[in-house]
Every structure is written in structure tokens, then in C-alpha cells.
Amino acid sequence: MNTIQLLSLYNSNEKGTVDKIINIVMSAFFLLWIVSVLFYPTRFSFLFGGVAYLLAMFYSPSQNKERIKNKIKSSVYCGDLNLIFNLNDRRTLQVIQNFKYEIQTDIEKVFGLKGSSILKILEEIETWKKYDEEKSKKQEFKETFENTPTGIGKMFEQIKNLKKGQ
Numbered sequence: 001m002n003t004i005q006l007l008s009l010y011n012s013n014e015k016g017t018v019d020k021i022i023n024i025v026m027s028a029f030f031l032l033w034i035v036s037v038l039f040y041p042t043r044f045s046f047l048f049g050g051v052a053y054l055l056a057m058f059y060s061p062s063q064n065k066e067r068i069k070n071k072i073k074s075s076v077y078c079g080d081l082n083l084i085f086n087l088n089d090r091r092t093l094q095v096i097q098n099f100k101y102e103i104q105t106d107i108e109k110v111f112g113l114k115g116s117s118i119l120k121i122l123e124e125i126e127t128w129k130k131y132d133e134e135k136s137k138k139q140e141f142k143e144t145f146e147n148t149p150t151g152i153g154k155m156f157e158q159i160k161n162l163k164k165g166q
Helices: 003-011 017-039 043-058 061-073 090-098 100-110 115-145 151-165
Strands: none
Touching: 003 061, 003 115, 061 115, 090 100, 090 115, 100 115, 115 151
């Protein structure tokens, strides 16, 4: 699997077929365990409960996501940066400018962009986008209530008058 496919798998929130099958099997064993404990407690009740517990312990979607992340970290990408990053986005360009030296170093040393660098850049982009979204929500809230006759509007007006007095 190439880096682009791994990144799309890593970013997707839907469960894969294996995850669904494991969840169905775990649920079936768990139900069998409950029924066997309630109606006919024997050695089988411990067997069903143990199998369900082992499946839950050794396989989870978060572990699967961690495996994909490790594969991405160990990969090297040689190709168009537009396929990974949205270079038309202002924040993405800003983050890539900040990581320009690291990208150039990766290209010179491993003849491509390391997966660990890609994940670091994507994480930074996501952090900045969350910051921008939060900032715009606060600004929208302020603009909505600033000149209204509500309690919050009066508070904004009082703060504005305090700033003028200083």
C-alpha cells in the first residue's frame, strides 16, 4: 500500500470490514456468555467470556489505526505534494513554509518525504485549523451580542467604555 492510501485509511473514521467482523464476533461471544451464565452456568460460560475478553483485548480499531500510523511513519513519499496537502489553503502553505527546511533535508537524505514528517506537518495543520475555527467562533459570538440589549451586550459595552477611559 502506498503512502497516499495509508493516509486516507488513517484519516477515515469509518470502520473497516475486519473491524466490523471482529465486533460482531465479540458481541456474539459476549451474548453467549451472558446467556450461559444466566441460564446454564458451566465451563462454557467462562470459555465464551474469555474469548470475548481476549478479542476485545488484542484487537481494537485504535490498535489498527496505530498500525497504519506506524506504516506511514516508516514509508517515504516521492510525488506531488498536492496529493497530500491542500496547497491552495493559506494555513497549509504557512505550515509547509515553517517545515521547508525539514522537507528539504528529507528529500536530500532519503530521496523523498518521510512519513513521520508528513504526519508531523498534518498534525500542525490540524492544530492551526482548530485554532482558526475557534477564533472565528469567538469573533462571531462577539459580533452577534456586541450591540444588543442583552446582558452580554451590556457587558461588551461596559468593557469597551473601560478601554476608552484608559
